[in-house]
Amino acid sequence: MLKDITLGQYFPGNTPVHRMDPRMKILLTMGYIVILFVAKGILSYLPIMIWLITAVALSRIKPSVILRGVKPLIFVITLTAVLNMFYTPGTELVKIWVITITYQGVYTAFLMVLRIVMLITGTFLLTYTTSPIALTDGIERLMSPLKAIRVPVHELAMMMTIALRFIPTLIEEADKIMNAQKARGADFETGSIIRRAKALIPLLVPLFISAFRRADELAIAMECRCYRGGEGRTRLRQLNYGPVDVYALIFSVLLWGAAIACRSIAI
Amino acid sequence: MPGIIKTEGLSHVYGKGTPFERKALDNIDLEIERGEFIGLIGHTGSGKSTLIQHLNGLLKPTEGRVLVDGKDIWEDIRKVRDIRFRVGLVFQYPEHQLFEETVYKDIAFGPTNMGLEKSEIEERVYEAAEFVGISREQLFRSPFELSGGQKRRAAIAGVIAMRPDVLILDEPTAGLDPAGREEILARIRDYHAIRNTTVILVTHNMEEIARNASRIIVMEKGRIRMTGTAHDVFSHAEDLRDMGLAVPQITQVFLRLREMGLDVDPSVYTVDQAKRKILKMWRDVHA
Numbered sequence: 001m002l003k004d005i006t007l008g009q010y011f012p013g014n015t016p017v018h019r020m021d022p023r024m025k026i027l028l029t030m031g032y033i034v035i036l037f038v039a040k041g042i043l044s045y046l047p048i049m050i051w052l053i054t055a056v057a058l059s060r061i062k063p064s065v066i067l068r069g070v071k072p073l074i075f076v077i078t079l080t081a082v083l084n085m086f087y088t089p090g091t092e093l094v095k096i097w098v099i100t101i102t103y104q105g106v107y108t109a110f111l112m113v114l115r116i117v118m119l120i121t122g123t124f125l126l127t128y129t130t131s132p133i134a135l136t137d138g139i140e141r142l143m144s145p146l147k148a149i150r151v152p153v154h155e156l157a158m159m160m161t162i163a164l165r166f167i168p169t170l171i172e173e174a175d176k177i178m179n180a181q182k183a184r185g186a187d188f189e190t191g192s193i194i195r196r197a198k199a200l201i202p203l204l205v206p207l208f209i210s211a212f213r214r215a216d217e218l219a220i221a222m223e224c225r226c227y228r229g230g231e232g233r234t235r236l237r238q239l240n241y242g243p244v245d246v247y248a249l250i251f252s253v254l255l256w257g258a259a260i261a262c263r264s265i266a267i
Numbered sequence: 268m269p270g271i272i273k274t275e276g277l278s279h280v281y282g283k284g285t286p287f288e289r290k291a292l293d294n295i296d297l298e299i300e301r302g303e304f305i306g307l308i309g310h311t312g313s314g315k316s317t318l319i320q321h322l323n324g325l326l327k328p329t330e331g332r333v334l335v336d337g338k339d340i341w342e343d344i345r346k347v348r349d350i351r352f353r354v355g356l357v358f359q360y361p362e363h364q365l366f367e368e369t370v371y372k373d374i375a376f377g378p379t380n381m382g383l384e385k386s387e388i389e390e391r392v393y394e395a396a397e398f399v400g401i402s403r404e405q406l407f408r409s410p411f412e413l414s415g416g417q418k419r420r421a422a423i424a425g426v427i428a429m430r431p432d433v434l435i436l437d438e439p440t441a442g443l444d445p446a447g448r449e450e451i452l453a454r455i456r457d458y459h460a461i462r463n464t465t466v467i468l469v470t471h472n473m474e475e476i477a478r479n480a481s482r483i484i485v486m487e488k489g490r491i492r493m494t495g496t497a498h499d500v501f502s503h504a505e506d507l508r509d510m511g512l513a514v515p516q517i518t519q520v521f522l523r524l525r526e527m528g529l530d531v532d533p534s535v536y537t538v539d540q541a542k543r544k545i546l547k548m549w550r551d552v553h554a
Contacts, residue, residue: 011286065286176358176363177363177364179320179325179358180358180361180363180364181364181376182325182351183323183325183351183355183356183357183358183426184351184376184377184380184425184426184429185348185351185352185376185377185380185381185429186376186380187348187380201366202364202366202376205366206363206364206365206366209363209411210363
C-alpha cells in the first residue's frame with residue numbers, strides 16, 4: 001500500500017552509467033530535455049533515440065522497469081495524442097462524421113507521444129542510476145557558484161539529503177503505526193471523506209511525534225560529530241570527472257549535433 | 268474441539284513481481300489450542316512478525332488459509348475487522364502508537380471502534396488499566412507524561428481492553444530495564460492465568476520463554492523448525508545455536524557441567540529447576 005510509492009527509486013549497480021559523475025549525469029539529462037524540444041521531424045529523433053537506447057542498455061536496467069514510469073501518465077499521453085490527431089489541419093486521411101483525421105495529425109500525434117515517453121524514460125534513468133545522496137551532491141556542486149550571491153547552497157543540499165534519507169524511514173514508520181491502529185480496529189479505508197480524514201488522526205499524531213523525535217536525535221548526533229555547516233567541509237566521496245564522463249559527453253554531443261542537423265530534413 | 272487458531276499451508280511473499288521479491292513464510296501448518304501460552308522464537312527475519320500479522324488479518328496470505336475457530340478469516344472480507352478484536356495484537360514498541368489526549372481515551376480507542384456502550388467501555392478501560400498497573404489518577408493524564416515503562420503498559424492495556432480471546436505480543440519487553448521486564452511479564456502471566464486467554468509471546472529472551480511458555484515454536488527462514496515444550500526444544504541446544512538462537516543461560520551452565528564430565532541432565536531451563544536438581548544431586552552424593 002504505502003510501500004508502493006516509488007519516489008526517485010534507485011537501482012544500485014556498477015555499470016558505466018552508474019559510475020558516471022552525478023554532475024555530468026544531471027547536465028546531460030538537462031541537455032537531453034532541451035534537445036528533445038529542439039528536435040523536429042522523425043529523422044532528428046532518430047539520433048536521440050539511439051542515445052537513449054544506448055544509455056538504457058548500458059545501465060542494465062530492464063526496459064520493463066523503465067517503462068513502468070510511463071504508466072501513471074498514460075492518460076495525459078493519450079489525451080495529447082488524440083487532441084493532436086484531431087486538431088492538426090492538413091491532408092485528410094479518414095473522415096468520420098464531423099471529425100477528420102489528417103495525415104499530419106497522425107504524424108504530429110506520433111511525434112508527441114514519442115517525445116513525452118522519451119522525456120519520462122530519459123529523466124527516470126537519472127534517478128534509477130544515481131543514488132539520492134550522489135544526486136544532491138551533484139546538485140550542490142553544480143549550484144555552488146550561487147554561493148557568491150548568498151544562496152545557502154550547502155544548507156539546501158543538506159536539507160534535501162536528510163529529507164530523501166528519511167522518506168523510506170517515515171513510510172515504514174507510518175505503515176507500522178497504521179497496522180498497530182488497525183489492530184485496535186481503526187478503519188482507514190471506508191466511510192465519507194470527513195470520516196476518513198478523522199481516521200487519520202491516530203496515524204498522524206504518532207507519526208509527527210516520531211518525526212520530531214527523530215529530528216531532535218539527528219540534530220544532536222550531528223552536533224556530537226561537530227557539524228557546523230558547509231564551510232571547510234571535505235567529502236568522503238570526491239566528485240571527479242573520469243574517462244566515462246568524457247566519453248559520454250563526446251557521444252552525446254555527436255548524437256545531439258546529428259539531431260539538430262536533421263531538423264532541416266523534412267519528410 | 269478444534270484449535271482456536273489454525274493455519275493451513277500458509278505462505279507469504281513480500282513484493283511479489285518486483286526485484287525485491289522475498290518469501291517470508293513458507294507453507295506454515297500450525298494449530299494453537301485455547302488457553303495455550305505459546306512462546307514464538309526465531310532469528311531476526313525468520314518470519315515471526317509476518318506470521319503474527321496473519322493471525323489477526325493484517326496481512327493476507329499469498330497462499331494457504333488462516334482459521335480462527337475453524338472459520339477462514341478471509342472468507343468474508345467485511346468480517347476481517349472483527350477478527351482483530353478477537354485476536355489482539357500488541358506490536359513492538361507499542362508506546363509509539365499512543366495518540367490521544369489522555370491515557371483513558373487511548374485505552375478506549377479499541378473498545379470504541381468495537382461500537383460498545385459507553386458504560387461498557389468505561390468498565391473495560393478501568394479493568395484493563397488495573398490489569399497493567401496504571402492508576403486511576405494516571406488515566407487522566409496525557410500519555411506523553413508517563414515514563415517509558417508506563418507508556419508501554421498503557422499501550423498494552425489498549426489491546427487488553429478489547430478483551431481478545433487471543434493475545435499476541437511482539438517483544439513486549441524490548442528496551443526495558445529488568446524490573447520493567449518482569450513487571451510486564453508478570454501482568455501477562457496473571458492475565459493468562461485468570462482469563463484463560465490464549466497468549467502468543469514473541470521474544471528473543473530465552474529465559475522469558477522458558478519460564479512462561481507452555482509450548483515453544485521455533486521459526487527459521489519462514490518455516491517452523493521445532494515445536495514442543497521447553498524440555499523438547501532446549502534439548503536441541505546445538506540446532507538452536509546454528510539458527511542464531513541460544514538456550515537459557517542456566518541450561519548453558521548445565522551443558523558445560525556435562526562437558527566437564529559431571530553426570531547431570533542438561534534439560535534444565537529455569538534457575539528454580541537448577542536449584543532443585545543441584546540440591547537433589549547433593550543429597551544423593553551425601554546419602
